[in-house]
Amino acid sequence: MFPASRYSAAKAHRCIRALKTVKLEHAAPQQYTTINRLTSSSATTPRITTHYTIHSRDKDPRWEGIEMERFADEADVVIVGGGPAGLSAAIRLKQLANEQEKELRVCLVEKASQIGAHTLSGACLEPSALSELIPDWKERGAPLNTPVTEDVFSLLTEKHRIPIPILPGLPMVNHGNYIVRLGNFVRWLGEQAEELGVEIYPGYAASEVLFHEDGSVKGIATNDVGIAKDGSPKDVFERGMELHAKVTLFGEGCHGHLAKQLYKQFNLRENCEPQTYAIGLKEVWAIDKKKWRPGRVEHSVGWPLNRNTYGGSFLYHLDEGEPLVALGFVIGLDYSNPYLSPFREFQRWKHHPFVAPTLEGGTRIGYGARALNEGGIQSLPKLTFPGGLLIGCSPGFMNVPKIKGTHTAMKSGMLAAEAIFPQITAENPESETLGLHVPEYAENLKKSWVWKELYAVRNIRPSFHNYFGLYGGMVYTGVFYWICRGKEPWTLKHAGLDADQLKPAKECTPIEYPKPDGKISFDLLSSVALSGTNHEGDQPAHLTLKNDSVPVERNLAIYDGPEQRFCPAGVYEYVPLETGDGMRLQINAQNCVHCKTCDIKDPSQNINWVVPEGGGGPAYNGM
16 A cells, blocks of 8 residues: 555646646636526525526625636646546556557546545455456455455344355355455555556645536636635635646536436436446454454344335454454335434434444444445436546446446446547547537447446346335346346336435334434434544635525424434534524534435435535545
């Protein structure tokens, strides 16, 4: 593993300022999209949101006379996101350039302070894409230290475990895969990319998509820094920087905030189903060596969830030189009861008689959470548009029944690189001024093993939307998938947007959760402390509200404030007004682990997650 300073945000800031920059001759004073703020129905609603995407700075007298000019830099390719997809694309581009002796400048920006610091996954890695990208990965020291030796699948009741056989050919088979700490693997990918000449800039959050006059994507702008919590400029205010490219690859991960803008700008979701999601919560434990079984993979469904709530667990035994286990719980965000708390369901699950003995006497050393794309091939948007492409978990290449998306994300990045390389290196005068459109990427993807794999499992997740829920879905998987191998001549549809699935609180039964014991189960804030999460406190909350009155007047009134339960980091809480009767929403933005669940599950779709200052967020250590 390379030294942390090698990918530090401070070094990135020094490097990017040293780049050859050109001052924009006709820079607009403020290039950002303002979301129209809905009119508040109550003049007494406390002001919550101060972010400039909601409150335009050009109408704020505090910003008069502030220098808003930005500097720009040119690259051949700009990649947003330093995850498996973005780094695989960068590596493949430089491999092709070196093979053909072409000069190619590839710049990658990552909002985390270090590469891998925001990466979280189970993770049981299928090495197919890695072997294609870097065939000698073992010799290069890739941190794949734990080959799978044992597969266990269970249906849990409250007190018992029912073993379920894993038949050959089912997607749950993990023979040949590796249990990894994905953040460590991503950092290693960053090393490989840097050795090839990729310019990596962590601590830079891409906040805005830039466009040419013809509407094609021109590149991205990093976010401004030095803005006070009340939305006013500080003395240290500094405008973000523009990165222009012939093609920009967007690999932000699940529910990327720039991808959301692109969906609307280019109508990319016109011919697909709505994306559906889950939230995954994870912990890493150091356990008693006597209970350690390196290479063992355990999955379960059932308790503590009812049959109509999609979800399940994982428990992986890692061999990292010490007895570690990675465990977690995944819950589909199409659940209907607003009283459900994914975090507390996770804590309750750990007390099951099949799980607790492994953890007893152990020490919890890590915690985090992340949203997952679960829509599958039905929910993939159009992947290409003038000047840009979507790669990785941003559009959603996760294989849901496999509970794996790293290998497909990596392959999508590789295919994107192979599609754009001939065009960006060709003699094409237009490419110097306008964004290139590369539809070949989507065409090649449909010919690849990624498409074949996702098509085969397309019906498994939506098959759970039936009267019998979990049990009906399991029967469907066991009969149709195992017999037909995904070749059944129909495609099932999803239920719709996850945000629309919540029922009013009056129609649901509150859930009584047991108190944490401090040994196996824990409270929320002590868990968030293990994530290393931190943000500059004096900045506008990046959890923005389109209308500050909606949380109390609708979410609290109708759904009993589900934000305070579906957030896995304690960001949202309802507290009494300082004066008079009533409640107000308090946003503890410093707690945010960047999971995006609030943006997805808010029943009013009033929350818009935008990037905070670069370098903020969790500081995961190999999650």
